[in-house]
Amino acid sequence: MEAIYEKIRRIVEKELSCSAHDMEHVMRVYKLCMRLAENEKVDLDVLKAAALLHDIARVKEDKDKTGKVDHAVLGAEMAERILKELNFPKEKIGKVKHCILAHRFRSEIKPKTKEAKILFDADKLDVLGAIGIARAFMIAGEYNERMYADVDIEEYIKENLVGAKPDGRIKDVSKHAPNLEFETKFKHIPKKLYTKKAKEIAKERMKFMEEFFKRLKEEIEGRL
Numbered sequence: 547m548e549a550i551y552e553k554i555r556r557i558v559e560k561e562l563s564c565s566a567h568d569m570e571h572v573m574r575v576y577k578l579c580m581r582l583a584e585n586e587k588v589d590l591d592v593l594k595a596a597a598l599l600h601d602i603a604r605v606k607e608d609k610d611k612t613g614k615v616d617h618a619v620l621g622a623e624m625a626e627r628i629l630k631e632l633n634f635p636k637e638k639i640g641k642v643k644h645c646i647l648a649h650r651f652r653s654e655i656k657p658k659t660k661e662a663k664i665l666f667d668a669d670k671l672d673v674l675g676a677i678g679i680a681r682a683f684m685i686a687g688e689y690n691e692r693m694y695a696d697v698d699i700e701e702y703i704k705e706n707l708v709g710a711k712p713d714g715r716i717k718d719v720s721k722h723a724p725n726l727e728f729e730t731k732f733k734h735i736p737k738k739l740y741t742k743k744a745k746e747i748a749k750e751r752m753k754f755m756e757e758f759f760k761r762l763k764e765e766i767e768g769r770l
């Protein structure tokens with residue numbers, strides 16, 4: 547990594563020091579961004595900086611009790627300050643900010659540039675595949691969710707998700723489980739991606755997840 551990106555990486559690492567998961571996620575997203583950018587006409591300076599900085603305000607959002615801190619909005623502001631201090635090319639800072647602002651699912655700002663679309667896709671791909679499974683079980687452990695829940699999905703959505711919508715917030719986490727996260731959230735991700743290459747990777751990763759959860763069910767039921 548060239549010197550400036552190494553400096554940015556160190557700043558991000560310091561900011562996320564109490565969350566090793568977040569930093570590891572950042573580096574996976576960075577690598578995926580580079581892969582999605584292969585043979586594409588993109589500004590790598592913008593993409594590299596945006597990938598490294600996209601979740602810099604993650605810990606600040608988690609620590610905030612008011613619920614008003616949006617890590618995409620605050621992250622874009624922090625990125626601007628950091629990049630200016632590092633003498634990052636001025637004309638590219640706005641582009642980096644757009645990528646960070648538009649990287650969230652729920653964000654009102656949708657990715658408009660190729661770099662922003664790649665970052666959005668790489669960030670979402672990180673919840674799919676073997677990584678997605680590993681992350682889902684780590685979260686399940688952290689929040690005391692169930693390991694597996696054999697319930698009717700439609701019923702579950704009505705009962706435990708706010709607004710009876712698949713993307714609604716979970717009311718009672720003790721009723722939630724990775725297989726339900728897969729059914730209600732992850733399955734909807736591939737169609738929301740922007741780039742062709744990410745869609746292909748998503749398809750392959752989804753196949754692996756389908757197989758995993760199918761097998762998990764069979765083992766739990768003593769059929770395998």
Ligand SMILES: [Fe+2]
Pocket residue numbers: 600601617649650
């Ligand atoms: Fe994020």
Ligand SMILES: [Fe+2]
Pocket residue numbers: 571575600601669
């Ligand atoms: Fe992220």
